[in-house]
Amino acid sequence: MGSSFEAGIGLAAVAPFVAAILAPYIQRFAGAYAGWILAIIPASIFLYLLGFADAVIHGETVSSVIEWIPAYGINLSFLVDGLSLIFALTISGVGTLIILYSGAYLAGHHHQGRFLGYMLAFMGAMLGLVLADSLLALFLFWELTSVTSFLLIGFDHSRQAARRGAIQALVLTNIGGMFLLAGAILVYQLAGTWEMSAVREMGEVLRGNELYLLVLICFLGAAFTKSAQFPLHFWLPNAMEAPTPVSAFLHSATMVQAGVYLLARMTPSLGSTDVWTNILVIFGGITLIWGSLGALKQTDLKQILAQTTIASLGLLVLLIGLGSDYAISAMVVYFVAHAFYKAGLFMVAGAIDHEAGTREITALGGLAEKMPVTFIGAALASLSMIGLPLTIGYFAKEEMYLGLMSADWTAILVMVVLIAGNAMLAGVALLVMIRPFLGEAVATPKKPHEAPIAMLAGPILLGASGIIAGILPDWLGHDVLVPGASAILGRAVESHLTLALDFTSLLLWLSALTWLLGVLVYRQADTIRTLLRRFDKALGWTADTVFDIVMFGLIRFSGALTRFLHHGQLEFYLVIVFAALAAALFGPMLVWGGLDWLEPAAELGDWSQRLIMPALAPYEWGVLALAVLGLIAVLIAPSRLVAILSLGVQGTAVALIFLLFGAPDLAFTQLMVEILSVVILTFVMTRLRLDQRDHRPFEDWARDGTLAIVCGLGVSLLLMLVLNGTLDTRLSDFFTATSVPIAHGHNIVNVILVDYRGFDTLGEIAVVMGAGMAVLALLRRQKKPAPAPSDQVKPKRTRKPSKAAS
């Protein structure tokens, strides 16, 4: 396989973000034509990417690297191979039609520009996701899709259901994102590279490692949350609260397929082990059946489609799990088929909702006369979904059955699951095609008429593509199946799609059985729905309700924890802080035997001999006495003001001690801090009107006193301990030696602060400022409950915030 380098690929992933920023302005400027103008972006990306098709079909890859953090070997690298090209073309192609569609669907909406911006940003994230080669770039774009989809699902944020759906999707997909990050880091640790193209060659290393299971769980966690696999599927139906274009885009061909893409991408690295096959096939199978049953349960068109999407995702995961050439070929074809018909059907559902005013299939009928073009779009898509010959869906189904033609009992079991799932999906397709459009015309909330052309372009073009691809199996096989499947499996895969119907083959009869069962399901749809709903009622709870319980539990828990820790009683905060200080001081000293020297040694006998009076000058004694006097004054002070002032005296004495023993900088600072703290404390105290002596109960007094003594004793002992040991002077020697020659300063303390340790200081002053703002906020908040009595004061208050803002 050859490879070439193309710098523009990164641009293709970035361009939508730029367009997203401009979208609101373009919308304001272009009004109703904004959709048409903005659709140029995805369309040109589509054409640009199509230019790679020729090279990719010939087995080449195209790559591009933008250096991001070269020091850690992290790059924004992109790679175009068969798999990523199929996904990227689908995203940009469907994206073009969706942007067009949104332009008409939300015409006149107050925030249409914003909506289009979100859409484009999401598309950029999705393109980046499938084109990324670096695992970290993949993670970045993965998270971006979560964030942008949150914005899109919650677009209609005045409705509670939309907000809930958005939060649910965000929570679940972000949990998946964390799994992905963990997996990416693990892979990097094991393989030594972030590039997936390199990791793909090291599949043996990963599979052989004992951490393989952990890596696998991480990637499966990411893929299953994103691609809504059972039991994490419940966010997808709730995400249907989004405007229909969002569902048509995110929940058909793009976001939910990210998990499928990830699994396909990791197949050569992690795949084809027993664990992999078992997990994917079992969960995929359950999801398929669960989703198709769910679809039969619903009557809302969008909900039906959402449930079938879950089923299709399960099917894709199951196929990846099987991992044979046939299964992977089927997966590639099915992905394309699904993107064609599901996006189209969602757009049809939106058109019906838009023009008829309801999406309930029980309240719809006979729309084919009023909306003939929409009906054609719906019919084309549904036929592909059923998998009739001459549609792309047919080949997808044929391929998946082909891979399971063996007498092995597991293969038969999987086959049964597949036939059951496909049959139910076919039944749903008939339901969606026939119920709203054929039969008796029913009165609808709005008078139905044909949708505007921008809303019809999508379903018609996508439906037609599904048919065209179905008529041209050679093209489909050679240009889509082979590059895609080869890229997934990392080896050349043959295509054997043919239009010819072989009536002797069991395969055709299995297809026929599927169709037959599909018709049966369609005929009995109402009975099945009643049965399923009765079952649901009997069960009483779903994954959805469990999610709610967990979320509310989390909120209650954090509320309780906050109330427990933040009780708002300053006294207890201080007690805890000082108790912790005491523990921090004494704990290590006790554990590591720092206090052993205190025990009187036997040979010493008399303690008093150990105590030697320090030789101090009289004025030094005087300063010491001053400090002690200040301290005593604090304790016996008759009022708080006197206590504060006495504390200042004590502090000043300490500053003098610093000055006398050769630390002028420290003394200077201490002195200023003392002055300011006396001033500020006085203000605080007078403000609180607490200038009397406080009357505390004896317990409080004893508790605080004990804590104070313990802390003081701890600090003293620690200092003695430090002074007894030998100090490591390497650092201070270095500072002394280099302060003048390299830092041009004689004051070492200052040089350390502003030069050697400048980074620390920068952080500290930022903290000082943050603390100052917090103090101001607290002071202002306290004022609020008691509004100023006089009008004179008011202008002063209103001025302050405006000043702070400027």
Next chain:
Amino acid sequence: MNTVIFRTLAPLIVAIMLVFSVYVMLRGHNEPGGGFIGGLIAAASIAVFGMAAGVSAVRRSLRFDPMAIAGFGVVLAGLSGLASLLTGSPFMTSIWLYVEFGPTIIPLSTPLFFDLGVFCVVFGTLSAIALSLESDREEDL
């Protein structure tokens, strides 16, 4: 506390303290002093001024909101660190420039501007707190 003597003398004291604070800040690199101590002295002078002349008068004469001064300080300190990127060296590498100014040589350096930033932060934050507390007192009375 708010006597005539105090009110008359306070502006004088404040002026001297402010000049002294700048002096202490500038000499910091070679003698005891520096931005932190300078900022503390300046903040103390503002607190004194607030007591003597009233908060609104102080705010008027400061022209800028003290918190804005603190914010400016953080930005200035950060920018002085970033200056080294122009010479291609790592963040916060100091750059020294000796400017000849007549007979004397004035050493200019990025640590000097960094220290100025520290000065502004300490000065701004503490003055903001002091003034806010003082104004509360005024309003309550």
